[in-house]
C-alpha cells in the first residue's frame with residue numbers, strides 16, 4: 001500500500017514541524033492552504049485550520065477534542081500529508097468538487113500537556129517505543145479488569161448479605177475509602193463493611209471463597225499500573241517558552257494545587273486548561289452532571305480511572321468551568337460551532353469526522369433525528385466495509401462497529417449529529433489505552449491509518 005505512515009509520539013515541536021513540512025512540501029500534488037485560525041484557546045493557543053481542495057462540498061476533520069487522544073492528531077496530519085501528495089487512492093481526489101478542512105487540534109492545552117509530559121517520560125524510561133507502549137496497553141487492560149473484579153466481588157457480597165439495593169453506594173464509597181492503598185487484604189474488606197449494618201459473621205464465612213473466585217492468588221490490587229508507568233512527571237515538563245505556555249502552566253498549577261490527582265494524569269490529560277472536558281461541555285450533560293452532584297458529593301471517573309475525582313476541575317474534566325455557574329461553551333467549542341454554522345449557512349457543509357482515540361467505532365446514530373440516522377448509517381456501512389477490506393488484505397480480521405443508539409444526548413459529538421447530517425464521531429484505533437496504547441503494535445497502527453484514509457475515498461466515491 002502506497003502511503004507514508006509516521007510512527008512517532010507527536011509533541012509540540014514535532015507537530016509543528018510536521019505541519020510545516022506538509023504545507024511546504026514541493027512534491028504536493030494538491031495545494032495545502034493554511035487558513036485563518038478558527039479561534040484560540042483560553043491560554044491563547046491558536047486553533048489551527050488547513051484545507052486541501054477548492055470544491056463547494058466541505059468535509060471537515062477535527063481531532064484532539066480530548067487532549068490525551070493523541071492518535072487523532074497523528075491521523076489527521078497523516079491524512080493531510082498523503083492527500084496532498086496524491087498517494088494511493090488519493091490520486092483520484094477531485095479537488096474541484098471537494099474541500100477537506102483539517103483542524104488538527106481542537107484542544108491544544110490538553111494535547112500539549114499530555115505530549116510534553118509523555119516526552120519527558122519516554123526520554124527517561126523508554127528504549128523500545130513499541131514495547132513500552134505495548135506494556136502500557138497491557139497494564140491499562142489489567143487495571144480495568146482488576147476494577148471490574150473488585151466491583152463484582154462487592155456485588156456478590158451485597159447479594160449474599162441481602163444488601164443489593166445499597167450496592168452502588170457501597171461500591172462508590174469503597175473506592176474513595178481505599179483510594180491511597182496499593183493492595184487489599186481480607187481484613188481491609190471486613191473492616192470496610194463495619195460501616196454497614198450487615199451480617200458480619202456471615203461475611204467472614206463467605207469472604208475467602210469470594211476472594212478466591214476473583215483473585216485466585218489472594219492478592220487484591222488497587223493500584224493503577226497504567227498510571228504508574230506515566231508517573232515520573234511534574235509541571236516542570238512544560239517549558240515557559242511564550243506567554244501561552246506560561247498561562248497553561250498557571251492553569252495546571254491551579255488544577256493540581258491541592259494534590260487531588262496523581263501527577264501521571266499530566267501525561268493523560270483529557271481536559272483543557274480550565275479543567276473542562278470539551279466533549280462533555282454541552283448543556284445536556286451539564287444538567288445530568290448537576291443532578292448527580294446534588295446526590296453525591298464526590299464523583300470519581302469510572303473503571304481504571306476511578307481514583308480520579310471529576311466533580312472539581314480535573315485532568316478528565318467537568319462539563320462546565322464551574323458547576324455552580326450557568327452553563328457556557330468553552331472557547332474551543334464556540335470556534336468550532338461558528339465555523340460549522342458559517343459553512344451550513346453558505347450551503348457548503350457536507351460531512352464531518354470528529355476524530356477520537358480508541359475503540360474502532362463509528363458513532364453514526366442520532367438520538368432524536370431519525371432521518372439523519374438512516375442516512376448516516378448507509379454511509380457508515382460503506383466506510384466500515386472499506387476498513388474491513390484493508391485489514392483483510394493484511395490477513396487481519398479487525399471489524400469496526402457502528403455504536404448502538406444511545407438514550408440521551410451526552411456529548412458534543414451527539415449535539416453535532418442532531419444538527420448536521422453525516423457528523424460522524426470516529427474512535428480510531430481498535431487498541432485501547434490512551435494516550436500511547438495504540439502505538440503498542442506497529443502493524444495495527446499502520447492499518448488504523450491506512451484503512452481510515454482509504455475509507456474516506458470510499459465514501460466520496
Ligand SMILES: [Zn+2]
Pocket residue numbers: 066069279356357
Ligand atoms: Zn475521546
